[in-house]
Amino acid sequence: MKRQAIITAALVLLLAVPVASQDSDYPVVVVDYRELRLVPEDLTALTTISPQFTGNHALSDLLSDNDTLFWEPLGGSDRNFSANSSVSSFAVIQINETGFYETIIGLSPDNQTLEWVAFLNSSVSANFSTIVVAATDFFAEDGRYWGLCEEIAVLPGHLLGFDMDYVWRLTFHLMVESERWALLLDSSGFILDTQYSQIPCQTCYEYSLLITGAAIVTALVVLALVVMWIKRHQ
Numbered sequence: 001m002k003r004q005a006i007i008t009a010a011l012v013l014l015l016a017v018p019v020a021s022q023d024s025d026y027p028v029v030v031v032d033y034r035e036l037r038l039v040p041e042d043l044t045a046l047t048t049i050s051p052q053f054t055g056n057h058a059l060s061d062l063l064s065d066n067d068t069l070f071w072e073p074l075g076g077s078d079r080n081f082s083a084n085s086s087v088s089s090f091a092v093i094q095i096n097e098t099g100f101y102e103t104i105i106g107l108s109p110d111n112q113t114l115e116w117v118a119f120l121n122s123s124v125s126a127n128f129s130t131i132v133v134a135a136t137d138f139f140a141e142d143g144r145y146w147g148l149c150e151e152i153a154v155l156p157g158h159l160l161g162f163d164m165d166y167v168w169r170l171t172f173h174l175m176v177e178s179e180r181w182a183l184l185l186d187s188s189g190f191i192l193d194t195q196y197s198q199i200p201c202q203t204c205y206e207y208s209l210l211i212t213g214a215a216i217v218t219a220l221v222v223l224a225l226v227v228m229w230i231k232r233h234q
Helices: 002-023 045-049 057-064 128-140 202-232
Strands: 028-031 034-038 068-075 088-096 099-107 114-119 148-156 166-174 179-185 191-198
Touching (some): 028 128, 057 088, 057 114
Antiparallel strands (some): 028 034, 099 114
């Protein structure tokens, strides 16, 4: 009987391991006691936009850095985030335990020539902790967990229709609710707007299959143990 119980426990643990490992694949940073599980974007897409992202040593190193997680096209925006049709710019975002860093890359309008590389104003990036607290409070106040963070970026206000230089955008995937939320905040942490969509929860579906599979296996093993116990005591 003890041997069967050990087998049962082992089967349940084996089925649970994929759930734990999948949940731990993403990098995690803690900001003011708030844990953010970050889902890195596919950075290889940038290499199809411009040869500079592979041909320029500084840019290729930036994309290969483990702390580089997100990127965002900024359209015709200069290094100060003002509208400028003579440039095509991109933001590349790095996040680690020391803070938030955004590199602004200015290319020619045809994306073939590197014009300049600049960095987000330090007075803006210094508000990272304030922004994270405000964004996570938005969900916590409703008794929900903010789940996976799919993007954090500082964008030019003119791109989003706001009369301000900088706007923070944070995108979260609330896995339990199968929802995606994009929060737009100013540099003080005030929420300017929210964008919500219901999404198919593929990960939740996979989790459900794993949990269902574990339950079925457990039930079958328990049933077998009961049958064996009945036969032994007849």
